Amino acid sequence: MKLTLRVWRQKNAGADGAMSTYEVDGISPDMSFLEMLDTLNEELIVKGEDPVAFDHDCREGICGACSLVINGDAHGPERTTSCQLHMRSFQDGDTIDVEPWRAAAFPVVKDLVVDRSAFDRIIQAGGYITAPTGAAPEAHATPVPKPDADFAFEHAECIGCGACVAACPNGSAMLFTSAKVNHLNVLPQGSPERETRVLDMVDQMDAEGFGGCTLTGECATACPKGIPLPSIAAMNKEWLRAQRRVARR
């Protein structure tokens, strides 16, 4: 396959960026999208040019590092991560646009690399269960109904890639935040911190400059792990419940 790539190039956080055009040839349909970019970078290095910077690590769709907007879609045309997108999804002769996540809360570091540390700070605000090492009771002391365990797992699958934010016209992090709130709040182990968790995480989310949710649903469509849109409604319910209970205290 022969392709034309239009890639966002930006030297650093402070510099202006622009789209640059590259031709790549000899691309196999079995290559992953990132292997296609590897091919481009190998050529750029030999020519003495700066290769395109992009985040990637496990290349099996679980670490959440890769983060490309491909032809306007977060992670591209398939419902998966950029690293698990294969070139067989494209046609010979295609022109492909490659951009970084676009969101006020995710500033560009270089080229296609962005700073997602805001997500870490949302988790730090309450996305955990306080259980210091050594303090745990026997694992079978608290059975968890299977539907609750499955609900927790479904939300715990979030890989923190940020596609939800990139896809949202408001740059909202509601899907990410709700995934963690729902994972932990449904479990008996997470119940003692149920109210503070949702209130503190939502506060932090707002403080980071993420936009509000207008139920566009782009987030859940882009999510490579299939975190469902009702997750946001469930978090809103948790938040209202927590507001009322805290007000009563």
Add this chain to the structure above:
Amino acid sequence: MSTYAEYATGAPVVDTKAPSGPVNERWDKRRFEAKLVNPANRRKHTVIVVGTGLAGGSAGATLAEQGYHVVQFCFQDSPRRAHSIAAQGGINAAKNYRNDGDSIHRLFYDTVKGGDFRARESNVHRLAQISVEIIDQCVAQGVPFAREYGGLLDTRSFGGVQVSRTFYARGQTGQQLLLGAYQALSRQIAAGNVEMHARTEMLDLIVVDGRARGIVARDLITGKIDTYFADAVVLASGGYGNVFYLSTNAMNSNATAIWRAHRRGAYFANPCFTQIHPTCIPRTGDHQSKLTLMSESLRNDGRIWVPKAKGDTRPAAEIPEDERDYYLERIYPSFGNLVPRDIASRAAKNVCDEGRGVGPGGQGVYLDFADAIQRMGRKAVEAKYGNLFDMYQRITDEDPYEVPMRIYPAVHYTMGGLWVDYDLQTTIPGLFAIGEANFSDHGANRLGASALMQGLADGYFVLPSTINDYLARNPHQDELSTEHPVVQEVLAETEDRLNLLLSVDGDRTPDSFHRELGELMWEFCGMARTETGLRKALERIPQIREEFWRRIKVPGTGEEFNQSLEKANRIVDYLELAELMCLDALHRAESCGGHFREESQTADGEAERKDEEFSYAAAWEFTDTGASPVLHKEELTFEYVHPTQRSYA
């Protein structure tokens, strides 16, 4: 011919921390004998932790909970992305919830035997003891393990054992356990007890007056190289499988932290013990950047076969039952498709070498679920393995519900690593190594679902107990000055190395060298090794190294985000470590676990261990780049599990 292979043998290395007495009392005894640090004094102590995987994340969180000031590093953009996240299958624990005859002693026995009698009994027993606490800890953190309808935890059996002791979270156990540790760490970051440096990579170790006192690290965004000081340094930087270029490791996983520590005096043990995982997706072409593993839990229900005839290119469906060779079931009737990883991998290589492999280039064997789908129904298979099947289909564009999967072995895990004593302390006082970075518990072969167990055992429970003893015996010292001559020297060496990489301005990319080294290692230091092959590799590696420093091309500068520079610098260390791996493989003229020397096999082609000569851990001392290292042997004694030739027939 280089003289690298003419190594000298030095004094034996002895684990002075291992307690004596009954094996099941040793951990208690050690914990009681270990000195404690007064809670009020702990905050005065700084501990550096490098890495945020299962071992590093859990250690950082736990040390901070105990009151220590932790300064932690990861090269990823977030501690949540460490490669432990990719572990699929599960975590072992001797809970015996199934009432199927499991016990701490059985897990201990299975691990020593599975490791082919090249691990310490004391360490392995401790691991088995702690395994039960890990499950309790993770459940308390909200890790969503699979559960039964009654609300209790589900378990499954896993490669190489006959009990159901593996706890799992669908095919994402590593992710869920890692997020548990990451969340505990996040809580400590928010509390100000952990100072977290993401996108910061350790480039060297600072050793002052014989003690580890800090590290040199580079901010990967600004390129700034800085020094960080502490009372103790913990390396949790993972394994070195990426020496092979193609492996199941994440692209950025690397050996720099442990290799630089080795160069500063930490012995490197059993570097040739690498694990080749039998169930990976075969490569598709030269563009391949990494390999993807599929959980070996698939072997519970999938049947492995190849055509009986050589060069049979018919599609799988057209090959009648009596023309298929279910070779694992044939050769190992009692374990069948569940034999340990090294045996399954080698058997796959053998049938492919015979010309009976399937798929492109004949580098693959079938893993067939037709029987399982017939027996359990498609729905049940989907519930159990759905995400793995999806992943396979996404990568290969083939539907495993319709046609058998094709699999081939790939480098997956490294049992070798920095030598540590029972306290997980390296030969440099104050430098500890945990998780895959050390060599401690798996001997010559790791059993499935034991990596997660070891990472979390080391991080949550072992290190936080044993590091107290070191800190109590080595009271807090004044912070080092950046002007200290040793600090200045280490800093200058690091800067010089990076500047040199940038200034060569040759004509070859970092990846081209990495690929060349990887292919060499896969051919001569992979699944089967010979003296001739290893000597060839030992001759070739210094030549590649020389060419590297002549022809490497690293664009850009050191004062910016520069992924080519990061890569090139890691390859510098692979080019040295590879040599040590080959030497270790050459010197160990026996077959054991993942190390198969063709010269040492039984009449029917099984690995032949030579206990009289090689019942030791080989701990290597660095001398100089390209100069032969010094071998220190740690003799292994077995009081509880009597060494036998492994038999899975």
